[in-house]
């Protein structure tokens with residue numbers, strides 16, 4: 001019904017590729033999705049090389065390592081004149097808007113946008129990398145990689161399964177619960193009454209590469225760090241509480257802290273809820289700033305970015321105290337088509353509709 005890597009328990013490693021379509025014929029796009037679907041199924045099942053093509057070989061004999069491979073389609077692909085077909089433009093989902101520019105954005109073109117995406121997640125980084133490498137090789141002549149992002153997330157540690165981001169805070173506390181079908185159908189999956197019909201069972205993904213000003217962050221007090229989020233650093237408890245799961249009382253939190261700006265808990269803000277599934281990144285050293293090139297590859301899934309990601313990020317860009325310590329260097333949005341049955345291919349509902 002749905003693609004993998006969305007509600008799947010989060011694996012330890014990510015390899016994410018954004019690609020540009022170089023072909024203009026819809027037949028080439030269809031062939032690409034057919035080949036990608038077959039190869040992805042095989043890679044996820046057994047980690048085995050796709051038949052009929054040489055595999056690069058760096059995972060021969062490895063287990064699949066919980067590999068999930070998901071595919072998405074960016075808004076640029078639907079633009080008039082982008083492909084030979086004007087029918088494709090007519091099938092563009094309205095929620096798949098080009099993201100507006102948000103205050104403070106420092107987006108780099110080489111980390112932004114894309115016609116297609118592949119998200120490979122696995123517990124072994126080499127298995128995730130291998131999947132992207134071989135799927136990109138299958139695409140040669142039809143699509144080329146525009147940008148690539150790796151990420152990692154430590155397994156839950158100790159009692160209570162603690163997970164922390166690179167600012168040292170527990171992350172994921174008040175996320176939607178991927179196992180809660182009601183929450184997923186209300187907030188994540190495109191429903192039977194939603195348009196276009198080919199997206200039903202799918203979702204929309206927004207990714208943001210967010211750099212952390214680690215030097216700056218490390219030089220401020222614990223008190224300043226905690227008021228940035230409205231939670232305690234070690235325990236994850238909200239201000240006024242003692243444990244991570246304690247309820248948030250907005251009256252006790254600084255109004256500009258991250259968790260209040262991300263979820264103001266006012267009437268109506270309930271409809272903005274998103275499923276977060278982000279990975280940390282550490283991409284070496286940025287000599288221009290004398291800082292680590294590290295941060296969060298923020299990833300979220302939702303039913304309609306126009307009423308979910310965009311209003312949240314608009315508020316965060318204007319008022320979130322965390323702005324002081326972070327800046328966005330990459331961004332993209334993708335329609336994630338529904339899952340497939342045996343013998344079908346990802347994107348089939350779209351390509352059959354045109």
Ligand code: HEM
Pocket residue numbers: 165167169170171172173174175208210211212229231248258259260262263274295296298309312313316326
């Ligand atoms: C580097 C950037 C970011 C960091 C380090 C970060 C970190 C955190 C932390 C530590 C929490 C509290 C624990 C939790 O509930 O998971 C949190 C909550 C949250 N964040 Fe972020 N975040 C970042 C960017 C974003 C962005 C870009 C968005 C959305 C546009 C976002 C949306 C949320 C939401 C919705 C919550 C839950 C708030 C609640 O309901 O209490 N975050 N984040």
